[in-house]
Amino acid sequence: xxxxxxxxxxxxxxxxxxxxxxxxxxxxxxxxxxxxxxxxxxxxxxxxxxxxxxxxxxxxxxxxxxxxxxxxxxxxxxxxxxxxxxxxxxxxxxxxxxxxxxxxxxxxxxxx
Amino acid sequence: xxxxxxxxxxxxxxxxxxxxxxxxxxxxxxxxxxxxxxxxxxxxxxxxxxxxxxxxxxxxxxxxxxxxxxxxxxxxxxxxxxxxxxxxxxxxxxxxxxxxxxxxxxxxxxxxxx
Numbered sequence: 001x002x003x004x005x006x007x008x009x010x011x012x013x014x015x016x017x018x019x020x021x022x023x024x025x026x027x028x029x030x031x032x033x034x035x036x037x038x039x040x041x042x043x044x045x046x047x048x049x050x051x052x053x054x055x056x057x058x059x060x061x062x063x064x065x066x067x068x069x070x071x072x073x074x075x076x077x078x079x080x081x082x083x084x085x086x087x088x089x090x091x092x093x094x095x096x097x098x099x100x101x102x103x104x105x106x107x108x109x110x111x112x
Numbered sequence: 113x114x115x116x117x118x119x120x121x122x123x124x125x126x127x128x129x130x131x132x133x134x135x136x137x138x139x140x141x142x143x144x145x146x147x148x149x150x151x152x153x154x155x156x157x158x159x160x161x162x163x164x165x166x167x168x169x170x171x172x173x174x175x176x177x178x179x180x181x182x183x184x185x186x187x188x189x190x191x192x193x194x195x196x197x198x199x200x201x202x203x204x205x206x207x208x209x210x211x212x213x214x215x216x217x218x219x220x221x222x223x224x225x226x
Contacts, residue, residue, distance in 0.1 A: 009152075043116075043202055043217030044155070090154055100215070101171075102147075102154035 002027040002093045006103035014111045019078040023091035033074040034092040086110045114139040118218040131190040135203030143206045144186040148199040193225045
């Protein structure tokens, strides 16, 4: 079955610094990959997704992620962190019609 | 605007009681899902439905049941609540197949079982 590992349960960056949230997946077939964001006391919102085609995917709020099959990775990046980016981020994988599996989440803190 | 709502937002109950959590969506989506969120585990799928009268077990379905009598609602029932079911529960819906379509999430229900 598919699975996701998010490296680092907490990441702290300064405002304006690069954001890098790591995600590695395991899947027996070409996967669909997702990043969701959760703000306090809210549900999850989709940031971006990879299905097929271009391996660099751009999402909302300046985030992007690159699918690297050889590294089984789908890391999320943003060139310059903003205070409003502070939230919990979840990586998820789906094996084309089967259930979606989420990682444990990474809490991003942005320092002024 | 279309939305997905959950009720109640907070619930405290006792061990052994039956509890039902409501989920209602106005997106007219065929697919609906229930997840639980626990620290260190992310979200885990409990049950899901691809349409009226269709239900399927997810990763952590023991102790839970769902029924789908219309497009808009997918209530989640805990038959006999246990302390291990203390969690935050999220309902979600999507337009097409689970794998591809974006899932829209409700605000969550925080359930405490004493």
